[in-house]
Amino acid sequence: LAKTTQPISMDSYEGQEVNITCSHNNIATNDYITWYQQFPSQGPRFIIQGYKTKVTNEVASLFIPADRKSSTLSLPRVSLSDTAVYYCLVTFGNTGFQKLVFGTGTRLLVSP
Amino acid sequence: NAGVTQTPKFRVLKTGQSMTLLCAQDMNHEYMYWYRQDPGMGLRLIHYSVGEGTTAKGEVPDGYNVSRLKKQNFLLGLESAAPSQTSVYFCASSKREDQETQYFGPGTRLLVL
Numbered sequence: 001l002a003k004t005t006q007p008i009s010m011d012s013y014e015g016q017e018v019n020i021t022c023s024h025n026n027i028a029t030n031d032y033i034t035w036y037q038q039f040p041s042q043g044p045r046f047i048i049q050g051y052k053t054k055v056t057n058e059v060a061s062l063f064i065p066a067d068r069k070s071s072t073l074s075l076p077r078v079s080l081s082d083t084a085v086y087y088c089l090v091t092f093g094n095t096g097f098q099k100l101v102f103g104t105g106t107r108l109l110v111s112p
Numbered sequence: 113n114a115g116v117t118q119t120p121k122f123r124v125l126k127t128g129q130s131m132t133l134l135c136a137q138d139m140n141h142e143y144m145y146w147y148r149q150d151p152g153m154g155l156r157l158i159h160y161s162v163g164e165g166t167t168a169k170g171e172v173p174d175g176y177n178v179s180r181l182k183k184q185n186f187l188l189g190l191e192s193a194a195p196s197q198t199s200v201y202f203c204a205s206s207k208r209e210d211q212e213t214q215y216f217g218p219g220t221r222l223l224v225l
Contacts, residue, residue, distance in 0.1 A: 008152075043204070
């Protein structure tokens with residue numbers, strides 16, 4: 001059964017580093033792990049994507065261990081504007097149309 | 113370049129009524145998707161399309177129909193709305209070669225009484 005698991009919520013303070021983990025057993029071997037950010041009353045938007053090891057962009061870092069059974073989104077020095085829901089998106093299956101599954105989301109609240 | 117747009121933004125229906133949600137994208141993407149989002153359940157795929165004239169069922173297709181007559185448009189229909197279909201509906205699109213990078217519309221909030 002294709003399933004991803006994320007913590008329901010996390011709390012942080014401005015300036016701290018936040019790490020959000022998504023667990024995903026048996027994902028496709030050759031596909032990306034992608035993270036999205038969603039603000040209230042908006043659609044999700046792409047943050048970062050990776051296949052293995054570590055990926056960094058201007059917004060976040062993504063850590064993927066060798067077994068690819070989980071991934072961790074790292075937000076350095078969060079601000080109030082990082083308060084949002086964060087979703088991981090993974091692919092299950094290696095044939096035909098990829099079975100893309102979103103995690104249930106992690107609600108991050110950043111306080112002053 | 114508007115990206116992905118959805119019409120309407122909000123709608124109230126009575127049980128048994130029908131309606132169509134419209135999604136349009138101007139990025140020339142091959143793939144398009146309809147999701148519903150409910151509290152605590154994340155995004156669940158209703159139907160998707162890999163090209164003009166083709167559609168397929170996702171995780172929760174019952175009670176919905178779709179059509180993709182033009183590459184840029186993807187329509188989601190509710191033939192006989194039920195209270196269980198109260199949700200926020202998101203449309204998304206992607207390139208064929210990068211399905212993990214999806215571009216989402218702003219959503220349609222639907223309330224079925």
